[in-house]
Structures are given as C-alpha cells and as structure tokens.
Amino acid sequence: MFFFFQAEDGIRDRSPSRGLGDVYKRQILYAAAVIGIVGILAGILLGVASEKFKVKVDEKEIKVREALPGNNCGGCGYPGCDGLAAAIAKGEAKPDACPVGGEAVAKKIVEIVGGEIDSVRHVAHVKCAGTCEKAKDAYDYVGPEDCQIAANAPGGGSKGCSFGCLGYGSCKRACQFDAISIVDGVAVVDKDKCKSCGQCVLACPRHIIEMVPEDAGAIVECNSKEFGKDVKAVCSAGCIGCGLCQRNCPQGAITVKDHLAVVDYAKCTGCGTCKEKCPVKIIK
Numbered sequence: 001m002f003f004f005f006q007a008e009d010g011i012r013d014r015s016p017s018r019g020l021g022d023v024y025k026r027q028i029l030y031a032a033a034v035i036g037i038v039g040i041l042a043g044i045l046l047g048v049a050s051e052k053f054k055v056k057v058d059e060k061e062i063k064v065r066e067a068l069p070g071n072n073c074g075g076c077g078y079p080g081c082d083g084l085a086a087a088i089a090k091g092e093a094k095p096d097a098c099p100v101g102g103e104a105v106a107k108k109i110v111e112i113v114g115g116e117i118d119s120v121r122h123v124a125h126v127k128c129a130g131t132c133e134k135a136k137d138a139y140d141y142v143g144p145e146d147c148q149i150a151a152n153a154p155g156g157g158s159k160g161c162s163f164g165c166l167g168y169g170s171c172k173r174a175c176q177f178d179a180i181s182i183v184d185g186v187a188v189v190d191k192d193k194c195k196s197c198g199q200c201v202l203a204c205p206r207h208i209i210e211m212v213p214e215d216a217g218a219i220v221e222c223n224s225k226e227f228g229k230d231v232k233a234v235c236s237a238g239c240i241g242c243g244l245c246q247r248n249c250p251q252g253a254i255t256v257k258d259h260l261a262v263v264d265y266a267k268c269t270g271c272g273t274c275k276e277k278c279p280v281k282i283i284k
Contacts, residue, residue, distance in 0.1 A: 061089035067108040075099045075197030099196035122211040123194040127223040128165040129237040131184040136160040136234050151205035160234030163224040174203035217270020218263050221282045225258040245274035
C-alpha cells in the first residue's frame, strides 16, 4: 500500500510510507545546501571586493607607527600617533615631530624614512612669577578650583593681574607626565619630566604657557601687557616695560612689545646682560 504525504511547502511525496520525518529531513538538507551555496558565493564576492577596493598601506607608515610611543597626546598637532605616522611617511611632518618620543624615537624614525633631527629640545614655561606673596587678589574666589571655570568669573578671575597664572591646576591635570605642580599659587614646570606634548599650553585659559628651548639663555617670567604703573599696582614681580633690557642687549635679542619684554631665542647667547639690567628681576 502507498500513502501520499503533504509537506508544509505543498510538495507531494509519493513513496512507501516511512513517516513525515524523511520529508522534513530532505527539506532541511535542501535549505542547508542553499545556505551553503549562498555563503560560498558571498565569500567569493567579498574576497573579490576586498582585493579591488583595498587601501594600500605604506610599509614605512607601519614601521613609523611602531616606533612612536603611542601616547596619542596630540602634541605633534596630528590626530594621534596614527595621524603623525601617516604624515611622516608622506613627508608632511619631520622625523622628530613627536615631542614625547624625543631624540631616541626621532633617531629610529630617521633610520626608516631618512631626514634630519632638530637637536633643540623645547619645554613648557609658565610666564608668571606672581606668587601669593607678590600678586594681589581683586576679590576672594569661591568656586571650583579649575582655571577654565575661574577664568569666566568677573574680571577673568580673582587675581588682580588679568594676565597672571590663576593657580587652580588645569595645566597640571592636563599633563600626562606629572611635570607640573602648583607652588605658592603659580604653576611650575619640571623640565626633566616635561615631554613637550603641549597639552598644558592648550589647557591654560590665559595662554601664559609657551614652549621654549630647554637651554634658553634668558626667559621673561611675565605675561602682562599693562603699563608699568598698572603692573606694579597688582604685582611686584611683573615686567614694567622700561626697555632697559632692550637697550642693553648686545645681540638685539630682546624687544619690548605691548609693554612686555620678549626674547628672540634664536639671537640670544645667554650673556646675562638683560638679567643684570632688569630692575624687577623677572628675566631668568
């Protein structure tokens, strides 16, 4: 005797009765075969597409990236170490563009891409000597100890000098290398720890931190652009713009701009004349 079984897909199966199990087994096998074939075709298509549209990576870029420290601090001006590696490989950035890696990393990169190294190391410098004893406060500040927030308070902060260090440590928190500390109300940089990443420069709302040559012969520890009498009214350690340093510098390395002495580090020989002539001793 023969029986006809109706499968769920409507296909009749004329065979000796073996139960519905055999029908379902064949359907499962068909489905598995179809899925397998589709998977194989998809794999082939993806393989062809990956070859056709793949982005070629410069081998130099890979080697440069391996040589970089991987801090991704952004001090080089590029979006992380990957961005810098690509720029160096293309010749858009110098081999010593990584401030954190320093000379050791620069030498490794030169071996990969060639080029020269700038032997002058730069470190962060805070252009303010207005400690709690030397600088006056305009009022008592009560609020979060953050320079970015305090700078939005009346007068740009409680400090009488609107150009001075607020001393709430935004630069200290931005430094990944513990190179900055707040001493007597002013940020102080440890040159030995500084990696020249520049994050403190970006974090300071008053823009009083700059990168200077580590061996700079003269540094002005003031950022005020007020007239001398106004500077003296709020701080005993500020530049009064008298011009004695400018007139006596044998190299012409100092000029007074906006009532503030500015050093041209390329011309300065470190003779010390400006330090001797400065009446307020803010040139170090």
